[in-house]
Amino acid sequence: MRKIKPSIYLTTDELAERVRDRDAEAAAMPEGAAKQAFLMQTGSLRTYLDMKLWIESPGLRSGN
DSSP states (O other): OOOOOOGGGOOHHHHHHHHHHHHHHHHHSOSSHHHHHHHHHHHHHHHHHHHHHHHTSGGGSTTO
């Protein structure tokens, strides 16, 4: 069984890959409550990725 790293320890590239994988997985799911819950979790992961990208942006680095 593959161990999945908690999201907090993933790099932005790893997070982006996970979001893409989840989007593809959701596209294959039948419509219903399970798909909606899955999409909500993916949306939260996407928001975390966006925040992490913003925090790492060059404009926020001190000394500029």
